[in-house]
Amino acid sequence: MAAGRLVRNSISLRALPFPDRDPGGTIEPMLPALLRGVIFISVLAAPFVAALLAG
Template identity: 75%
Template sequence: MADRLVRNSSSLRAVPAPERAYGGALQPILPALLRGVIFISVLAAPFVAGLFAG
């Protein structure tokens, strides 16, 4: 019984494949960051236009 548990836990299928160092973590952040930049720029546009208008 112990042999079977050790053999199953050390199989390659039980170990998850590691993600790439930067690609896996950065990919979901970029669309959210882009949406944030667009949102802030839309909010700031009337104030910037007011500053330019004098």
């Protein structure tokens, strides 16, 4: 009986870290950096766009 419980515990421990490796979790930290990059590019491009619109 104890051996079956030991096998079950070792299987559950091996399966525990698996949900941390889902693809959605790796994209999430990239979103703030992506948003900062978009804001940075738009701030850099704003004077050029204004000059183009002014003629």
